[in-house]
Amino acid sequence: MDTHISMISDVSPFRQLVAKLRRLAPIDEADEAAVLALPHRVGRARARDYLIREGSKPHECCALIDGYAARSKLGVNGGRQIVSFHIPGDILDIQHLFLERADHNVQVISDATLVWVPMAAMRALATQRPTIGTAFWRDALIDASIFREWVLNVGRRDAKTRIAHMLCEFIVRRAAAGLGTAEQTQLPFSQEEIGDATGLTSVHVNRMLRELAEAGLIVRKGRSLEIVDWDGFRRAAGFDAAYLHLAA
Amino acid sequence: MDTHISMISDVSPFRQLVAKLRRLAPIDEADEAAVLALPHRVGRARARDYLIREGSKPHECCALIDGYAARSKLGVNGGRQIVSFHIPGDILDIQHLFLERADHNVQVISDATLVWVPMAAMRALATQRPTIGTAFWRDALIDASIFREWVLNVGRRDAKTRIAHMLCEFIVRRAAAGLGTAEQTQLPFSQEEIGDATGLTSVHVNRMLRELAEAGLIVRKGRSLEIVDWDGFRRAAGFDAAYLHLAA
DNA sequence: CGAGTTGTTGACTCAGGTCAAACAAGGTGG
């Protein structure tokens, strides 16, 4: 993983993060200035690189600028369970502001760009700028809500619905971050990753995706996926976005 | 659900809560005094009563004094998925300090006693007493860690391991709260509830419990369960408590 | 006592896992 000190540029590495915080709480210009003034470095990672490993003690906090990431845990038999996906603007380890040791892995699932900020600076920001503290709180609580929905997804829905639900969530979150509508979005997941996120095997994921394609809901183009019938897809998933708490 | 204003008594309704906060952060006497001074009412609930309903907008925050509670969500087919269990001292809806609308239900699973505190007072406590704020943060983040573990549990472990893991977690959390060791603990779950928490049917839970009993790990006495071989049980569950972040 | 819960067991079914083999598409180094 290549890392270098960021140069002065016309686009701040905190642009996506500020946009996200603004969606979570009414941050003002002083808040924004405080974020932009954070000490930091910009790093790059290649698909499959680990950003945080279970059991380590992170002393920097990272946020995604570009690309996608996933949190995962390993089962006894070596099976990986992905517990969430992340998009640009997401803070990937807000939990280490208050917990010492990582209880799961964070990996990028595509080539990605990240900002790293010393944990202490991030913690100071949260306390000295109460509105930012509130945004952090809301972010962490929404993450928890998403985990709860995943327990339901994996525990109670059948394979096809489960896959569709997970994809719906990803698309809606991307759209809420202004990163493209359902029909425009190319989903960046391998079938293996979809399986690891839904508790299914990649073989079965493949079969279910074929059925979804045969039903005219999605189109598979080589390695990537597109939704062609968003309403139908959403209905097939039984998706209700309330748990994402998008309205502030 | 019967509710009344608490009388002056020798035991504060906040005793368990203060003990829990103390395990999460180094709260001092002024912090404790601030908790004890919170406006509140004490309420009672009977097994299966709802404390919070999905979609509602709670304006009071509640903590368990005595008894057990569970968070749950409903699937399309009417199936219930329990996403966590709670023990005395737990705050049941810290998320509504910062999120308006409930995204899941909270139910007691036994007769229980609770303290209700106005949300605004709780929020003020978190900001005016930074150490308590930190305790709240750690509590919320540990909850999230538990949800992640549950995604793994439901997604990747087989039925017997899954049940054992869920029970291990409950026992370890109880023990950490000083509520009894593994061998002393009578587990308060119906097989239906164990099934709802693990994504299994109560019929299959019954079969797995029989196997665990035949293996000499547990004993079933009428409707309740006891662990007789904690080490063996823990091994059968592949349980590692790291994700509970018990060491402060 | 009677009614609603829970627990127990057996017979049968099926969604999803397992195993195995081909195939496709980049990427890389000679």
Added chain:
DNA sequence: CCACCTTGTTTGACCTGAGTCAACAACTCG
């Protein structure tokens, strides 16, 4: 430019863990 490797997709045949259905037993409490 080709040979080769890696990573991902696809399909088929077969198997099994967990669900479903149904009946009954045991317990609790109003």
